[in-house]
Amino acid sequence: MPGHPENRERLRSTWELLGRSGALDAMLDVPCTPASDERLLRVHSRKHLDTVALAAQRSxxxxxxxxxxPDSEQAARLAAGGLCNVVDAVLTGKARNGFALIRPPGHHATPDRGMGFCLYNNVAVAARAAQTEHGVQRVMIVDFDVHHGNGTQDAFYDDGSVLFFSTHQYPFYPGTGHWRETGH
Structure with a gap:
C-alpha cells in the first residue's frame, strides 16, 4: 500500500547503502525460496496459514x-524461507555468518495470528529449522527493535531450548514485554 511504513523501499534503500559501502562484495548471495508448509507449521497453526492465504486472495x-x-503471502514465505536458507548456509559451512535482508518482518506474528505488519515469524521458523533439520539443541534469539517481539516470545515461552532476548521500549506497541515476562 502506498505510504504504508512496511514497504519494499526499506529493502531497496538498505541494499543500495550496502552496495555503495562495498559490503555486498564480501557477501555470499543466498537465494530466497518459499518456506514450505512443513517449515511454517513447526511454528504456526494450520488455521493461521489458511487465514493468511485467504486474506491474500481477498486483499x-x-x-x-x-x-x-495479493503478493503478501508469497513475500512472507520468501522471507521465512530465505532466512532458513541463510541458516542452512551457516550450519553447513558454506558461510561463516549470515545477514538476511528480508521483508515483511515477522517478530509480531504469533503461532495463531499475524499482526503488526507481520504474517509469519521468520526468525522462529528459522530457529525451528535449525533445531529439526540440523540438530541444533539450543538457540538464542536477540531481538533489537523499539517494539517487543511478542510473537517470537509467544512461540517459545514454554520452550527451554530457545532463549528469546528482546530489547525494546516498554510499553510501546504491542504493550507486551514487561521485564517480569520471563518464560518457563
Whole structure:
C-alpha cells in the first residue's frame, strides 16, 4: 500500500547503502525460496496459514495495521524461507555468518495470528529449522527493535531450548514485554 511504513523501499534503500559501502562484495548471495508448509507449521497453526492465504486472495486486513495484498503471502514465505536458507548456509559451512535482508518482518506474528505488519515469524521458523533439520539443541534469539517481539516470545515461552532476548521500549506497541515476562 502506498505510504504504508512496511514497504519494499526499506529493502531497496538498505541494499543500495550496502552496495555503495562495498559490503555486498564480501557477501555470499543466498537465494530466497518459499518456506514450505512443513517449515511454517513447526511454528504456526494450520488455521493461521489458511487465514493468511485467504486474506491474500481477498486483499484484506488481518488487523488495523496488517494489510495482506495479493503478493503478501508469497513475500512472507520468501522471507521465512530465505532466512532458513541463510541458516542452512551457516550450519553447513558454506558461510561463516549470515545477514538476511528480508521483508515483511515477522517478530509480531504469533503461532495463531499475524499482526503488526507481520504474517509469519521468520526468525522462529528459522530457529525451528535449525533445531529439526540440523540438530541444533539450543538457540538464542536477540531481538533489537523499539517494539517487543511478542510473537517470537509467544512461540517459545514454554520452550527451554530457545532463549528469546528482546530489547525494546516498554510499553510501546504491542504493550507486551514487561521485564517480569520471563518464560518457563
Amino acid at each position: 484484506a486486513h488481518l488487523d488495523a495495521d496488517t494489510y495482506v495484498g
